[in-house]
Amino acid sequence: MSNLNRLLLGLVVCLLCVTGITESGLANEQKEKQGQLEIVGVPAQAVAGTYYTKTDVFYADVQDIEGAFVRITYDDLVIIGRVVEWRRKDNYLKVTVDASLEQKDMNIIADQIEYFTEEERLLAEGNLQVTTEDATVYADRMVHLEKEEKTDFFANVAVHITDGKLFGDHFVIYSAEDRMEFIGSFRGEFDR
């Protein structure tokens, strides 16, 4: 094979690689995130919710219907509750009354769970209990940033680990690095 042929072959391979990378990048960018909201256990004649057609605000309230609940599935998130407010224009979701969230590595129980779908920012507060693979965390409120894989817990934080309990005011979990840390002072109680 002459040098010219080798050069041409090399150019073609490079072009194919570049094209492939660009197309895959575009495909990822264009991928739409899909979700589903189900209102379950509501008798046929009972009002399950409302939808305001001008403002695109969706409400579901099934707290007075025994056994009824709302389940939202979004990517790898499953959020369950009995009262849901969904402001579509703001990409904002608020779930209250028996609210819980399940994710691949984290389960949340709280009085209120808010999720900003575009930013992938999650807020939870009130009787908060978060269970991860390594610990169970109690706090007044939490902020989870999905893109940064970081979760902050604020106020009255109690972390229950296998052989002890840790108490402080600001606790952070860095999921990607598999690391946890307290910001500021904290107190520990360990089992012998």
Next chain:
Amino acid sequence: MRLTKKRVIILLMAILVLLLIWFCNFRPKTESQSPKQEAGVSFSNVYLVGNESGVKQWELVSKSLKQDGDKFHLDDLEYLLLLENSKPKYFVEAQKGLWDRKAQVLTLDNDVVVDDHKGFRLLTNSLLWYTEEDVFYFHGDTIVTFEEGGVANE
């Protein structure tokens, strides 16, 4: 008293008048035996439009419409289209509907679907549209599927 010819005629006439009065007032009613007429007016291939300040807000197409006072029965509803700024926003399908003109409420039943053709789709069994409040009330188990950003960037 002797029955003269004149008296007999007067007596017969009186009896005849009494019979006539009885017949007019107390004759058996025959209406229930005839086929019952349905109230109101029926139309086929109906196209209804709702305007606000001269701007079209919605349109409704139905193969049949039966009027019953202030209520309109839409037994073969094709679609309801809600518009915003004269552009289609929500396409609503159902098997049948009832339009209460006085209350300004449209009740839709049987496999109701609200679709914005941008990724939002609501499925329910029964839906009430309060036109003046621009709000849907949905009943029973309901499913919504959606794609992120369907309305946010408009």
